[in-house]
Amino acid sequence: MIELKNVSKKYRNGTHALHDVSLKVNDGEFIYIMGPTGSGKSTLIKLLDGEEVPTSGSVLVSGINVGRLKKSKVYLYRRKIGVVFQDYRLLPEKTVFENVAYALEILDMPDEKIRKRVREVLKLVDLADKSNAKPHELSGGQQQRTAIARAIAKKPTILIADEPTGNLDPDMTNEMIKLLEKINREEKTTLVVVTHNDVMVENHPKRTIRIEAGHIVTDRTPEPKKEETAVEQTEVEEEPVVLETAVATVEEEAYSEGEVS
Ligand SMILES: Nc1ncnc2c1ncn2[C@@H]1O[C@H](COP(=O)(O)OP(=O)(O)OP(=O)(O)O)[C@@H](O)[C@H]1O
Numbered sequence: 001m002i003e004l005k006n007v008s009k010k011y012r013n014g015t016h017a018l019h020d021v022s023l024k025v026n027d028g029e030f031i032y033i034m035g036p037t038g039s040g041k042s043t044l045i046k047l048l049d050g051e052e053v054p055t056s057g058s059v060l061v062s063g064i065n066v067g068r069l070k071k072s073k074v075y076l077y078r079r080k081i082g083v084v085f086q087d088y089r090l091l092p093e094k095t096v097f098e099n100v101a102y103a104l105e106i107l108d109m110p111d112e113k114i115r116k117r118v119r120e121v122l123k124l125v126d127l128a129d130k131s132n133a134k135p136h137e138l139s140g141g142q143q144q145r146t147a148i149a150r151a152i153a154k155k156p157t158i159l160i161a162d163e164p165t166g167n168l169d170p171d172m173t174n175e176m177i178k179l180l181e182k183i184n185r186e187e188k189t190t191l192v193v194v195t196h197n198d199v200m201v202e203n204h205p206k207r208t209i210r211i212e213a214g215h216i217v218t219d220r221t222p223e224p225k226k227e228e229t230a231v232e233q234t235e236v237e238e239e240p241v242v243l244e245t246a247v248a249t250v251e252e253e254a255y256s257e258g259e260v261s
């Protein structure tokens with residue numbers, strides 16, 4: 001679980017980037033963080049991955065007080081956290097396979113295990129056929145998927161993505177979000193996705209936290225679709241016929257207002 005308790009962050013130059021932010025994210029959740037430029041989204045991410053420490057309050061991830069970690073222990077903590085940066089940060093001289101493998105080599109994993117896991121994640125992100133390509137031979141979307149494969153290879157409990165669809169066209173955006181949903185579902189990874197993309201959030205509604213000027217202004221969770229509830233029941237009862245009827249009666253999902261701080 002991620003838990004921020006009354007977190008404030010003031011940078012050395014006096015900028016007050018976050019004010020008294022409290023937030024809980026359960027294991028396996030998929031949330032969006034939205035908000036205007038300069039509102040504190042990346043600061044929040046930096047507090048989560050231990051790049052920055054809170055000025056006051058506490059940041060707890062899986063029971064670890066991240067802001068209190070010794071500098072020499074942060075790298076160990078980061079093994080639990082996968083971060084996908086908007087500018088990919090791939091190693092240009094290495095192939096797709098080597099870029100992903102590198103993330104595991106630094107964990108001292110045995111070679112055979114590394115090869116197995118790399119093949120597995122490249123399949124998951126649909127890049128098995130690009131294993132031997134170098135980053136410059138890939139499209140933007142493929143580079144982005146390589147960055148995601150690299151971030152999830154070590155099976156982090158949390159995957160954080162800062163603007164994962166920033167440079168993608170609408171079709172690729174849709175593919176990207178479906179990939180993130182698949183990771184959330186199949187690898188049971190908690191997803192924290194920073195985005196400005198209203199269309200994506202509308203098409204794939206999830207709990208959405210909105211930050212403005214360092215404050216959480218809304219925290220909304222969409223009501224579950226009738227379709228999803230019906231599909232779950234169908235799976236349990238193993239009666240696929242019910243599914244067709246249920247899909248025909250899908251309703252628009254409504255938002256319910258959650259905690260506001
Ligand atoms: N290292 C830093 N030192 C001083 N001020 C900083 C630092 N990093 C960010 N800030 C300031 O903190 C505030 C929040 O910045 P942050 O990067 O968290 O915004 P953001 O919501 O991620 O914006 P964007 O959507 O543009 O990425 C801004 O006023 C920014 O200028």
Ligand SMILES: [Mg+2]
Nearest residue numbers: 041042043162
């Ligand atoms: Mg940012």
